[in-house]
Amino acid sequence: MFDLRAIRQTPEEFDANWARRGLSPQTPEILALDETKRALQTELQELLAERNEKSKEIGKIKSQGGDAEAIMAEVASLKDKIASLEEKQKEAEEALKTKLSGIPNQLAEDVPDGPDEDHNVEVRRHGEPKALNSEPKDHVDIGEGLDMMDFATAAKMSGSRFVLLHSGLARMERALAQFFLDTHTSEHGLTEVSAPLLVNTKTMFGTGQLPKFRDDQFKTFSTDYLVDKELLEESGLSKGLMTYNRDLWLIPTSEVSLTNIVAEEIIDEETLPRRYTAFTPCFRKEAGSAGKDTRGMIRMHQFYKVEMVSVTAPDKSEEEHERMTGCAENLLKKLELPFRTIVLCSGDSGFTVRKTYDLEVWIPSQETYREISSCSNCWDFQARRMNARCRAKGEKDTKFVHTLNGSGLAVGRALVAVMENYYDPADGGVFVPDVLKPYMGGMEKITPKG
């Protein structure tokens, strides 16, 4: 969300920034809605002030035993006017909020301009892809060769974009997650959190998944709710029943749960930054990805991810962004996987984001780098949506915090990367990276069953 005062002052700057994402000018509509809302609000407040004053007078007269009939009638006559203005004001406010909640974040100045992912800019590179003396095998062939990766059975129970892992691969997935978490907590100073996987609508709004990306989310529903909804429609009862809502959303990333920890809070600025990490499954509809990455484990409806989230004071988020990206890179270095870091261009940057670094790991079978982590500075965008603020000692005013999130790392994709980069064509096995051995009982290599 945005600072309306700032938009009023320099609308052209906001439009120019949004234009970098390919948006047409947004401020004329925003300012018009804002104008309407404020005019109604002022009018309403004048009436309310009149009502309050006269009501107080009635109280005074009555306490002195006088007759207040005349003035009571006067106030009563204001009632309808106030009710209708209240309605209009609420509608105007709603319209403004709807408009604002669908507009993406402002981009940082140093985000390169460009229409799509082909215009992202490489920042640095680490490691060299190994020269292969045979055709590279992709992770599906490797996994099925090991008899430890099973898409068919997953499809039977859940449809496409699900998978079962067995034995060594299942254990390696777990080992990766443990290794990531332990490195974050012991070396990077993050606090491990175990948080809800099902969250309410307000929470999904806070981090920006709703309302715009509704179609990408999985939603649960409860029969209780349906019963009540039917009752509601039949009875034509008040809207009050609508607030009874046990429907929950499956998190698409633990960024949602971790960032919303500070929703509605006022934090002592001295206690910032807060740095969280969590290992959770993530659930995504992948609605817009039909036909994309249909083979293998790259794009699943359910996958594991270790997430990092930082909450900082407003002047500290840029350095925190670099730090966070470094934490993710550190994991790939320890795994000895070749990767590069890129900065996303304007057209490829996400809705909530001011600036994003992607880490891309080398995937031999595709002879290219593929995304394995995305580290973003959301600035005050999410904080405004979830009303998360901080206050410096001795200061009266509160400020919106800045929030950042990054994968550290996507576990499924990390498994893919390890399988392909550590593949041994001699026997179809997969060497265990040194850092994972302690997590796999000292195992040196995953070898085919039997």
Add this chain to the structure above:
RNA sequence: GGAAGAGUGGCAGAGUGGUUGAAUGCACUGGUCUUGAAAACCAGCAAGGAUGCAAGUCCUUCCAGGGUUCGAAUCCCUGCUCUUCCGCCA
């Protein structure tokens, strides 16, 4: 799932229809005193918004939504959360 109770400012906790945005205590901030600190004393201390050059004025908010009323923290309805007990369960 059933029963009972409760949700008020950073915390604790008064307040059951009328100058209550809210007593009091703690915490916090400034001051007096002190070599310094503590104690004591004095003063200040919610958030969001509208309007205005500003000083200020006004509006909203006592879990949330709806209702009654000239007027709601206070009365009614619905929901949510928490506590205790029972049931069920990993």
